[in-house]
Amino acid sequence: MYRTHTCGELRLSDKDKIVTLCGWVQRSRKMGKMTFVDLRDRYGITQLVFSEDHDTAIFEKANSLGREYVIQVKGKVDERSSKNKNIPTGDIEITVEELNVLNKSEIPPFTIEDNTDGGDDLRMRYRYLDLRRNAVRKNLELRHKMTIEVRQYLDSLGFIEVETPVLIGSTPEGARDFVVPSRMNPGQFYALPQSPQTLKQLLMVSGFDRYFQIAKCFRDEDLRADRQPEFTQIDCEMSFVEQEDIINIFEGMAKHLFKKIKGIEFTEPFQRITWADAMKYYGSDKPDLRFDMKFVELMDILKGFGFKVFDDAAYIGGICAKGAASYTRKQLDQLTDFVKRPQIGAKGMVYARIEEDGTVKSSVDKFYTQETLQKMKEAFAAEPGDLILILSGDDAMKTRKQLCELRLEMGSRLGLRDKDKFVCLWVIDFPLFEWSDEEQRLMAMHHPFTSPKPEDIPLLDENPAAVRANAYDMVINGVEVGGGSIRIHDSALQDKMFKILGFTEERAQEQFGFLMNAFKFGAPPHGGLAYGLDRWVSLFAGLDSIRDCIAFPKNNSGRDVMLDAPSALEQSQLDELNLEVHLKK
Amino acid sequence: MYRTHTCGELRLSDKDKIVTLCGWVQRSRKMGKMTFVDLRDRYGITQLVFSEDHDTAIFEKANSLGREYVIQVKGKVDERSSKNKNIPTGDIEITVEELNVLNKSEIPPFTIEDNTDGGDDLRMRYRYLDLRRNAVRKNLELRHKMTIEVRQYLDSLGFIEVETPVLIGSTPEGARDFVVPSRMNPGQFYALPQSPQTLKQLLMVSGFDRYFQIAKCFRDEDLRADRQPEFTQIDCEMSFVEQEDIINIFEGMAKHLFKKIKGIEFTEPFQRITWADAMKYYGSDKPDLRFDMKFVELMDILKGFGFKVFDDAAYIGGICAKGAASYTRKQLDQLTDFVKRPQIGAKGMVYARIEEDGTVKSSVDKFYTQETLQKMKEAFAAEPGDLILILSGDDAMKTRKQLCELRLEMGSRLGLRDKDKFVCLWVIDFPLFEWSDEEQRLMAMHHPFTSPKPEDIPLLDENPAAVRANAYDMVINGVEVGGGSIRIHDSALQDKMFKILGFTEERAQEQFGFLMNAFKFGAPPHGGLAYGLDRWVSLFAGLDSIRDCIAFPKNNSGRDVMLDAPSALEQSQLDELNLEVHLKK
16 A cells, blocks of 8 residues: 555544555645645545755655645644644644655646636546546545445345346337447347336346346437436336335335435425326426425416407416515516527516505506406415416417426526425326327337326227326426336237337337247236436436536537547448448538 | 235244235146145245135136246145245145236246256247246346445445446457447447446546446457356456555455355465466466366476477476376377367377376386386376376477366366365466567557566566566456456556557557546556456356356357347438448358
8 A cells, every 4th residue: 555544534633643645736835944735635635744944855845746746645643733624634734754756747727626717628528637626526426325325225125136238139219229230240230228128127027026227228319408328227127016116115215315315304205296287287297396386277367358368378377486576677578588588489478466465467457457367366375575477378288388497497586496405206197198299199108018007998999198107207306316117017908009009010029029028928017117326416416417427428419528439430440340431411 | 016925935933824925836736626836936936725625716717827827816824734845935835815817928938947948049038037947046146146245345445336438439459349330420439348447547547546336348259258248347446556455455355255145254365376387387377276286397307218299399297187097098088089179289198197006107108217207206296096197299388278278177077176165366477468479569468558567667678578567367266257457657657568569659649548648647556456247156156157147148149039139220220320231242
């Protein structure tokens, strides 16, 4: 070992010990005949003292140290005269007797501080330096701790972690599969899994009734929003269970993580809300319930008074922002601009203030009597000082989603989305299918193996779009951290599903033949769930992006700018793979 | 939950309880008015009893159950009249009151028994059924337990598990890289990592001084022997350490695993042997030391007596097989055939028996006096009843490797390679380079970042082939379970290495630029090790192949015959990737 202690562990009780430390030079300050160096490693910072009077040679060597030099020092632990209460080692310093430069450093392109002067691009290019920063490193430490706790929890319940292959088969519909040419099987390709879904179902057929895996998954798609081409799932599956069992076990895992990692104890069951209610009251299947601000539908109250926008609308709904009646015209205009942004797409916004005396003052006063406006006020249970914001549109679902964005914006503006407050819920009873405008057919909302609710099975023939699934998502603070479903284990029902989804028998066989064959040999009732590890970690770390809880993330173009990957191959390598690249012009 | 208990947990103390079990029908026996069904799940087997007198309807239903049907039963725990001492649930049976068929099964293509009637190919095609077999499932359970223990051990020592990316850059020399075309970066490819080597070194630069990862690695090469295109490494790296520190920590991990998993306590340090001695005495860098049978060189003793084969040889060496003098002519011929197999390639074998009276009787008696043969006997310290086997050749290294095969064969024949005995050792002081006949140049024996031994650095100029590395392998029972090295952290030394390896500066920059750049910003002294998880598990499970400790392995052609992967892509998918397949004729 190059060291006897780390830079984070020495205390006053170690006084007079002779120790050897290693680390990086965080900063150094020459003050007359003394030089102070902050030595940093993963564990903390320890102050080193060099004195000209004590040893001129070492003093001079110390003065030549640059930022981020790697050094080894031997010296005595002394009590500091001016203590630093901000760091655990702040009571001591090392009077250095020996100094050994293990490696020099060029001047780093940005400062290695919590608040660095480096921009995103620079930090990504030099990610290995960015990772030296406390603020980034602690996210990866948190990630490690969380996976340790996840495994501990699942292992204690008899779950077995099984590694499923990364080189699997591509499916003809797998437009988003990454593929991998095989040298040994010329002209053929593996695919990287978007999830171990079918493999974990095969493990259920095998009798592994409690499976999990912290698994890398891959998706070759545009990386809008907060996505990465490779991401990590806590993937789980169980046999001989019903939806309630899965919800209990994985609610238990969430509570375990909150308790062990954040010190937060949830004693009550998480609230559950049906997908239909989530859409109705929050315009989202992942509502942020740190604040209420439920939607109120106003069709009955506001239609038919000559305000054409409302009269023509298929949906009119609003939210009540407590205490926001004081919003200025400018603030209201900002909100209007906000909902009119192309990403949101509303045509406009109507507002109404509740005055001190209880009267309502709205932006559409010329169409509505105070009596009607009072009815509206009652519908919101609004009080003096509140602000009502209303959107409308000719597509109820679209308008709800716009109103959802407005609700979140108001939540943020009113400080109702505290990162240290966590509200967890289950969204249940998802629709089994959703209509695809693009494909002009029903698509599986989750995947084709999702089981319908038993009581809705008769509807499969008459009105498939109304069938609800035994599917569930866990949502925390407006982030979908995971979800799953009970799967179909009955082959007749599975056949019916494929038919509704427009698969021919041949196509179903081609894509999912191995699974359907497996199901002929005694498939148990089963279901499961996958949590997004990256999302859990960034939620716990209070990050806005999953990127900073990933050691070496890719940018929005799917590039690793540090490694400069992907890149062109040499022709010889392509030849071996029987491939030719033809770039479109 | 569909069940109250598993099929492995009920005991006599549960007598009279009403329980619900689920599982697969292992077998059923109708004996007059009684039918007995063995119900199996992952946890064990429980006997079910159906009686015609008790309930005719259920009795008949029970008689219609086929093998591998999935059923749910409710009934009472009763004491068995004839107990089965071979299984933990053998004292009880369930008198069934309710029987519910959850799913039927076709007749499986092979029996779900420890000794199945299914051949390898069939079992691979129906791997999901193969995994139902106790013998296979317990390997995966062992694998799970081992990874839990590995993480527990490393976490307790402050190691952090960091996920490194699977989509990285390909290197021009990466002939064995799997590559992945990127849709978003037309004409460019990612590569899958053969190991996280450079990434973990970057993490050291980042100050993560104790890193590990249980990581999937990928190699697109011919799958002779016991290899898989994807395999799993326990990948580790440490900073501020020397070789001795790494050996201590990972010897500690080995001991931890042996103790926790196999109940074997190693109190002594593992033996260490230099690479040179391993080659000299065992003809292998991974000697099986469960038995001794060291090589004895016989050049001084047997050369120059007119036996041309020996007189012309660059190497003559032998082994002494204790107590094998009784080997018949036929057995000796078999051994001669064994060493002459093309995979081994010896030209012939000389043998000598030590007779009861101490005289030596050899297959080359006409060339040697008894006096010379006695000298040889002494060199082996051979005793009456022993058999000496001798090989020679014009290439010492090749002949040693042949003798190694013969030694292992004799070890097996003499029952000296007990799967329940474990002998662990470190092979140290590997050469830094090895000569490549193909490339006609020195190649890095491990990788170009391996550090030479400090005392051998002067040799880099004069005689690089003689330079020893700070590299080490752990070998158990003749299997290399892992290895690693101290890395170079000094850029001048790294430059010198690249020069000796024949890299131009440009090429070094092209291939390893990101690492060399990183090293400019304060790289700490570091080193590490990677253990092969698959090998550890198969060693602990007593398997001959790593295949049976992998849930869904690939065959020798790199195919997953269950998934039928890899396979051809649809043209539309290729178009999106700007690729054309051109099969060679």
